[in-house]
Amino acid sequence: MASPGRGAIASPGPRTSPGPRTTASPGPRATSPGEAAGSPWSATTRVTATGDVTIGGVSLTEIAHRFGTPSYVIDETDVRLRCRAYRAALPDAEIAYAAKAFLCRAMADWMRTEGVSLDVCSGGELAVARSAGFPARRIIMHGNAKTPAELRRAVDEGVGRIVVDNVGEINRLAALVPIDRRQKVLVRVTPDIEAGAHPKIRTAGEDQKFGLSVLSGAAGDAVARVLNQPRLELAGLHCHLGSQIDDVEPYERAARILVGEMARIRDTHRVVLPELDLGGGHGIAYLPGTEGLGLERFADAVVTAITERAAGFGLPVPRLIVEPGRAIAGTAGTTLYRVVAVKRGGSRTFVAVDGGMSDNPRPALYGSRYTVRLAGRVSREGPRPFTVVGHHCETGDTIAEDVPLPADLRPGDLVALAATGAYHHSMASTYNLMGRPPVVAVRDGRARLLVRREMEQDLMRRDVGL
Numbered sequence: 001m002a003s004p005g006r007g008a009i010a011s012p013g014p015r016t017s018p019g020p021r022t023t024a025s026p027g028p029r030a031t032s033p034g035e036a037a038g039s040p041w042s043a044t045t046r047v048t049a050t051g052d053v054t055i056g057g058v059s060l061t062e063i064a065h066r067f068g069t070p071s072y073v074i075d076e077t078d079v080r081l082r083c084r085a086y087r088a089a090l091p092d093a094e095i096a097y098a099a100k101a102f103l104c105r106a107m108a109d110w111m112r113t114e115g116v117s118l119d120v121c122s123g124g125e126l127a128v129a130r131s132a133g134f135p136a137r138r139i140i141m142h143g144n145a146k147t148p149a150e151l152r153r154a155v156d157e158g159v160g161r162i163v164v165d166n167v168g169e170i171n172r173l174a175a176l177v178p179i180d181r182r183q184k185v186l187v188r189v190t191p192d193i194e195a196g197a198h199p200k201i202r203t204a205g206e207d208q209k210f211g212l213s214v215l216s217g218a219a220g221d222a223v224a225r226v227l228n229q230p231r232l233e234l235a236g237l238h239c240h241l242g243s244q245i246d247d248v249e250p251y252e253r254a255a256r257i258l259v260g261e262m263a264r265i266r267d268t269h270r271v272v273l274p275e276l277d278l279g280g281g282h283g284i285a286y287l288p289g290t291e292g293l294g295l296e297r298f299a300d301a302v303v304t305a306i307t308e309r310a311a312g313f314g315l316p317v318p319r320l321i322v323e324p325g326r327a328i329a330g331t332a333g334t335t336l337y338r339v340v341a342v343k344r345g346g347s348r349t350f351v352a353v354d355g356g357m358s359d360n361p362r363p364a365l366y367g368s369r370y371t372v373r374l375a376g377r378v379s380r381e382g383p384r385p386f387t388v389v390g391h392h393c394e395t396g397d398t399i400a401e402d403v404p405l406p407a408d409l410r411p412g413d414l415v416a417l418a419a420t421g422a423y424h425h426s427m428a429s430t431y432n433l434m435g436r437p438p439v440v441a442v443r444d445g446r447a448r449l450l451v452r453r454e455m456e457q458d459l460m461r462r463d464v465g466l
């Protein structure tokens with residue numbers, strides 16, 4: 001994903017976040033890792049002459065002091081720039097941020113004020129969005145196993161669209177819709193495409209749990225059933241290929257297959273569907289020199305594929321919906337850890353930090369790799385390879401394997417891990433009864449706590465008894 005440029009933020013800027021002012025500001029010789037194309041660092045990340053790293057004009061040393069470590073730091077400017085980049089690249093499309101990447105009430109509010117819709121996949125995400133005042137009609141409700149209670153809540157709240165993922169939920173959903181209303185739905189189809197950075201995050205092949213197969217006819221059957229329900233309005237088809245995809249070709253292929261299906265639906269049922277949702281999955285840079293998907297490339301390729309294919313079938317061009325999660329929240333996040341121990345192993349030197357797989361399960365789950373740097377001081381030593389590991393009682397509790405860090409790295413140092421805004425806080429656990437880190441938003445020299453640290457008392461509150 002291309003880095004948004006600094007100049008891209010429209011003036012006047014978004015509402016200023018309230019919160020105490022910090023004293024830190026980038027020094028005159030500040031460098032800007034966030035501006036390099038394909039950089040994993042968020043847009044306002046700077047390194048000062050004294051080795052301090054600032055994000056949103058706030059020093060990470062100051063954040064560690066005020067909020068403790070580990071902490072998730074989220075760059076509000078980066079999030080907003082990415083929303084604006086999406087809206088500019090796809091002006092006729094609906095951009096629906098996938099809340100599973102990272103959601104809290106402030107994030108929902110940022111999406112609302114940026115004119116971005118929300119994709120939610122659980123009653124919990126729906127509740128947080130609604131409690132932040134996010135408009136229900138701009139919410140798309142997903143889920144391969146929506147419970148009756150979740151379906152009822154979605155209907156009662158008036159969510160804009162519900163995405164059907166199995167035939168069983170069609171009758172159940174229709175029965176919940178009041179007699180004087182029609183609920184818009186999309187049918188999630190699988191076009192037999194394998195795409196995504198790891199087998200565990202591929203969602204459009206034949207042998208996985210999501211969606212309804214085009215090949216087997218299950219998708220066509222679901223479409224016919226929805227069309228038979230007077231209280232349901234079939235708005236279009238949906239597919240989500242997978243996640244961390246860095247090639248546009250699978251999206252072009254999916255777009256062609258889905259428009260073909262829409263033509264078949266027109267021919268069979270005499271119904272022209274107005275919407276085509278291509279899901280999310282847009283890859284970002286986790287390592288320097290990698291690019292991710294590339295928003296412009298994606299937009300050009302997909303819009304062309306849909307337009308040409310629709311013209312070929314004599315169909316009106318459907319309205320495109322996209323659901324980026326990682327590409328909006330991922331690069332904005334940085335995790336700040338404190339080094340606890342440095343130890344030589346057999347062939348590696350381990351740096352043990354005060355977080356680990358409970359705040360970042362992705363290396364253990366998907367073998368994910370990261371960029372890490374020292375924050376808060378300058379080292380005169382050259383880099384040497386370290387393996388950054390966590391605090392957990394688990395051998396696979398690795399944060400970053402074989403990463404260059406200054407040779408004199410020592411306990412007490414701060415290290416920053418880039419591109420942790422998506423699928424980190426949202427996938428965090430309390431393994432080993434470690435409380436989850438806080439989320440601190442930074443912008444214009446101010447730091448603001450969005451989600452507080454989970455404390456021992458929080459953990460014990462759920463334990464009801466001796």
Ligand SMILES: Cc1ncc(COP(=O)(O)O)c(C=O)c1O
Nearest residue numbers: 098240243280281323324325326
């Ligand atoms: C239906 C749906 N839409 C959107 C997304 C967002 O994916 P990503 O964060 O990779 O853009 C997901 C998650 O993979 C998803 O399941």
Ligand SMILES: N[C@@H](CCCC[NH3+])C(=O)O
Nearest residue numbers: 100201243244362422423
């Ligand atoms: N959790 C995955 C992405 C899955 C997206 C949801 N279908 C990740 O961290 O990369």
